[in-house]
Each structure stands twice: as C-alpha cells, then as structure tokens.
Amino acid sequence: MAEADRGLPEQLSKRIVQLILDEKLEQGDRLPNEAELVRCLGAGRSSVREAMKLLASRNIVQIKQGSGTYVSSNPGVVDDPLGFTFIEDKKRLVHDLLEVRFMIEPHIARMAAEHATDKQIDEIMYWCDECERLILAGEDYAAADAKMHTAIAKSSDNLVVPRLLPILNESVPLFITATKKILVEETLRTHRNVANAIAEHDPVAAGDAMYLHLVYNRSVIR
Amino acid sequence: MAEADRGLPEQLSKRIVQLILDEKLEQGDRLPNEAELVRCLGAGRSSVREAMKLLASRNIVQIKQGSGTYVSSNPGVVDDPLGFTFIEDKKRLVHDLLEVRFMIEPHIARMAAEHATDKQIDEIMYWCDECERLILAGEDYAAADAKMHTAIAKSSDNLVVPRLLPILNESVPLFITATKKILVEETLRTHRNVANAIAEHDPVAAGDAMYLHLVYNRSVIR
Numbered sequence: 001m002a003e004a005d006r007g008l009p010e011q012l013s014k015r016i017v018q019l020i021l022d023e024k025l026e027q028g029d030r031l032p033n034e035a036e037l038v039r040c041l042g043a044g045r046s047s048v049r050e051a052m053k054l055l056a057s058r059n060i061v062q063i064k065q066g067s068g069t070y071v072s073s074n075p076g077v078v079d080d081p082l083g084f085t086f087i088e089d090k091k092r093l094v095h096d097l098l099e100v101r102f103m104i105e106p107h108i109a110r111m112a113a114e115h116a117t118d119k120q121i122d123e124i125m126y127w128c129d130e131c132e133r134l135i136l137a138g139e140d141y142a143a144a145d146a147k148m149h150t151a152i153a154k155s156s157d158n159l160v161v162p163r164l165l166p167i168l169n170e171s172v173p174l175f176i177t178a179t180k181k182i183l184v185e186e187t188l189r190t191h192r193n194v195a196n197a198i199a200e201h202d203p204v205a206a207g208d209a210m211y212l213h214l215v216y217n218r219s220v221i222r
Numbered sequence: 223m224a225e226a227d228r229g230l231p232e233q234l235s236k237r238i239v240q241l242i243l244d245e246k247l248e249q250g251d252r253l254p255n256e257a258e259l260v261r262c263l264g265a266g267r268s269s270v271r272e273a274m275k276l277l278a279s280r281n282i283v284q285i286k287q288g289s290g291t292y293v294s295s296n297p298g299v300v301d302d303p304l305g306f307t308f309i310e311d312k313k314r315l316v317h318d319l320l321e322v323r324f325m326i327e328p329h330i331a332r333m334a335a336e337h338a339t340d341k342q343i344d345e346i347m348y349w350c351d352e353c354e355r356l357i358l359a360g361e362d363y364a365a366a367d368a369k370m371h372t373a374i375a376k377s378s379d380n381l382v383v384p385r386l387l388p389i390l391n392e393s394v395p396l397f398i399t400a401t402k403k404i405l406v407e408e409t410l411r412t413h414r415n416v417a418n419a420i421a422e423h424d425p426v427a428a429g430d431a432m433y434l435h436l437v438y439n440r441s442v443i444r
Contacts, residue, residue, distance in 0.1 A: 081303030082385040
C-alpha cells in the first residue's frame, strides 16, 4: 500500500467499489452515470471523473467513450499484479517461476481431473489441438499454450487458482523461448497426456503428466 | 487487461516505467521532476501529472506533496492484486485459499529451512515469539501471524514467493476468526515447530510442521 494520502478521488474510488459490491454489479454491468454518482456520493464532477480513472487503471471499471462505464471482466485483476516488470534478473525470474509452477500445477491438473465439466474438457482439448497444430506448423504457440494451462486452471473448481495461474503463465513465453525446438516432441506428448488424463477424470495420471511436463522444461532451462 | 484504449496518460505511464527500469531507479529513489519529464517525454504538464497519478494508483510511484515523486517499495504490487474484494462468497474463498496454501506453504517452509540466513531466522523467531506473547495475552495476533508467514516466505530464496504469499495471507485474519480460541494450543506448538525446524535447517521437519499447521486449520474450517 502506498503510504501517502491519495486524497479525495482515492476515497471516492473506494466508495464506488463498495457501491459495485452493494448493488451486486457483475462484469459488463453499467455503472450509474456521472450525474447520478455526483448526486449519490455528494462529490464534485471532476473528483468523480478522477476516481473513475483510478478504477479504470486498476481494471475495476472500463470507460467506453460515449457509452458509459462498465464493470470490467475479472475486476481488480491488473496486468502484472506482482510487479515482475520490476524484477531485473529475468533469468532468475524464469527459474523461480518454474519452482512455483512445480508447487502448484501438478495439483491443479489433479483438481481439474476431478472437477472438469464436459464443456471444460472440450476447451482443454481445443487448446491442446491448437497447440499441436501450431507447433507442427512451426508457428508461435505461446498464446495457445498459456490458454491451455489457463483452461486447466479454470477447471479446478477453486476460486483462487484461475486468478493465480495467469501470473505464473507470464513465464510460458519465456519458457518457450528458452526451450524452443528442443522440446517440441516432449511438449506435444506431455500436453496430450495431461489433456487425456483430465478427460478420463484420472487425477493421478493428470498430476504425473503435468509434473513430467515441468521436468522437461526444467531440464532444458537449467 | 482493460480492452479500452486508455489514452495518452496511459502511454506516458508506460514510458515512465521504462525510464525507471532504464535508469535502474530503486525503491525510495526520486524521479526526475515534472519539468524534466515534460521536456524528456515531449508531453504536456497535465498529461504527465495524470500519468503520475496512474502510476501512484498502481503503487509504482509515491507522490509526496512538496517533496517530489519516489519509486514505491515493492513497486507494482498493488493492494488486493487478485481482486478478492470482488469474490462474494467469502466462506468459499477461505476454503479455496487454504487449498492453495496447502500446495505451497509446506514447500516454502522447506525452502526456508534450506536457505534462511541467520538474520532471517532471527526475524522468524521474533514473530514467532510475538505471536506467542499476543496469543497468551488474549490479544489480536493476526498481524504478527501474517508477519511470521511472510518472514518465512522471504527466507525461501525465491523472487516470486514473497510476492505471492501476502496475497494468500489475506486469508490469515479470516482463518483466525474461524478458528479462534479452539486452535490456540495447536497454533503455538506448530508455529514453534516450524520456526525451530527452519533454525535447525531441517527441511523435512519444517515442511511437516507447516503441513500439520494447515491441517489443524482445515479441520476447524470444514
């Protein structure tokens, strides 16, 4: 938390967050317009506008010019929330991110194998196929790879995991750069094994396959 | 990421982040003043001021009235970065946070036992003693409890873990509320066992003690 007093717009932004919670506004819902907020918060128009800019900068609301202000998808989850931009030593960052992925991703694969719905399995399979297609075509598969890991996290039936994993997936493009070409065959195989084990609701096989996937990554990165 | 174009101040804020990185400014270092930034970014004074407010709202800089603008401590790590404020079901949040703590905290205790310096062990012991004192006096020990877990995370010799743990420690006060009085004796004992194992550089004992600590919490929460 910044220690400085951030003033009136900061206080107003907190009251607007409370209003979103009280009114049970969901992602995509429109907030009251500026005139209504000025009235109900008892604050000046320019302070309300400043407060909205603060909330937009934190991805809590999205301001659409000429249309209104809406609750963001994944409100409050900002880009780079752990400040990795400010870690100078990227090589060490990759190593340390991988260490954390080892702690959680085999667990997540197990949870997904227990809880994934048919629709979630379809999504995991889709991204597994898409990764495979891109890899075999020699194209950039970083985004598809991250989407597959995210689809698995979303199937964990845990509220925290899907918010945590994108941060760790920060590392996926770095890993691919580090392991390019060398791990093509292993990536294809372990991805497929993870996806199949989840589809078969086999937690042990899913956890083992994910562990192996990370082991291959670590063996090249070290 | 908010999809809307956030305009000029947003672009300027990114260039200022790059400037902080390029100049290798560290926490507490002063940024160039407004006139210098206006000159070197080729932008208007009010846009630069807006950009600085955005950076302050993300805890990248701290604006001290009449003194200047400084790089924050833990730059880029915002309050509630995963948006837990927006999770309605707090009971489920506690459960799911505990599930994630199970994945990582025994590992972290093991890492701390391997890597903690003498100074870090002193800090862990200090917070362990402080927790004990507060518990026995019947006072609120939530902050001291979170500080002990944070001191352990800082001893893990991993760049990511100390940024991750405070988020999960969000849950400590909730756990204490949920487990109040019932777990006093178990908390005292497992905390002490974790701290002692780390001080003795015994990773297996540290991991086991932390696991047991979480098991006690889970048995009450369920």
